[in-house]
Amino acid sequence: MTQVVLVTHGEFGDALLRSAEMIIGPQDGVHSVSLLAGESPEGFGAKLDAALQDVGREDTLILIDLFGGTPYNVAARRVREPxxxxxxxxxxxxxxxxxxxxxxxTAADLAEVATQAGKESVRNLGPLLNK
Amino acid sequence: MTQVVLVTHGEFGDALLRSAEMIIGPQDGVHSVSLLAGESPEGFGAKLDAALQDVGREDTLILIDLFGGTPYNVAARRVREPxxxxxxxxxxxxxxxxxxxxxxxTAADLAEVATQAGKESVRNLGPLLNK
Known part of the structure; x- marks a missing residue:
């Protein structure tokens, strides 16, 4: 089963996983790596490497909070791994x-699913409800 | 200043606000209302009403975790307020x-900003980096 790694500023990745589990029940194979206030990119990179080492060579999808910033800069390099x-x-x-x-x-399949679900989830209700 | 209310399953709204403040500094006029496990729609609605009462008649943007489910069902009705x-x-x-x-x-301006930022933030890095 493709592993999922959440990469976030602060600890909202952990909180988000708990919220998802409120809705769809307990999940295996999900890891969360948080950049804490004041933590160096190297310290964060070491935590991400440890999470990816636990996962091994299994297909892995890294879900990143935002484009740019330390979590992105450190995690996005891993996309070169097949x-x-x-x-x-x-x-x-x-x-x-x-x-x-x-x-x-596969991780590539899931990346497409994640991208589509993320984009489609963003809706402005006023115009949608003909306000 | 337009007030912002975060409406989420579980407490990731609070965690998300702390993560945003890690990046852009402390914020005023942001409220978070969490649906806790086992809480009724009525209980959640009362908490949302209390948050909106604090805000009063100021322009308010409610940011909801997902389309459907109790937080959405309770909060989306408020979009009828001008x-x-x-x-x-x-x-x-x-x-x-x-x-x-x-x-x-205004709240309507900010809803457009939020929608565009949300949609544009979702990117699949593999194809983007010609993997």
Whole structure:
């Protein structure tokens, strides 16, 4: 099963996973790596490497909070590995759709699922409801 | 200044705000309302009403974690109020861009900013980097 690694400024990755589990139940194979206030890129990189070492050579999708900044800069380099994919803009619908689509999906498949779910989840309700 | 209310399953709204503040510094006029495990829609609605009462008649943008589910169902009704707008798919770039664009912006202006920032933040890095 494709592993999922959440990469965030601060600890909202952990909180987001708990929120997803409120909705779809407990999940295996999800890891969260947080950049703490004052932490160096090297310290963060060491934590990410440890998470990826736990995962080994399994297909892995890294979901990153935002494009740019330390978590992105450190994590995005890993996309050169053939078994690792990365998507930015992590939100709850992206995470839930990703976790529910892991059976038989490669990291590349899941990256497409995550991207589509993330983009489609963003809706401005005023115009949508003809306000 | 347009007020911002985060509406989420579980407590990742609070965690997301702390992550945004790591990047752009402390923020005023941001409120977070969490649906806790086992909480009724009525209980959640009462907490949201209390947050909106604190805000009063100021322009208010409600950022909702996902389309559907209790937080959405309870919060989206408020979009009928002329001074309230709602956007779904809350993520960190949406929140940061919203908070940095509040000066002189109405809730409707900010809803557009939030929607565009949210959608543009979702990127699949493999194809983007010609993997």
């Amino acid at each position: 078994h690792i994919e990365c998507v930015t803009g992590l939100n709850l619908p992206m995470l839930i759709e990703t976790l529910m689509s892991r059976d038989g999906a | 001074h309230i707008e709602c956007v779904t798919g809350l993520n960190l770039p949406m929140l940061i861009e919203t908070l940095m664009s509040r000066d002189g912006a």
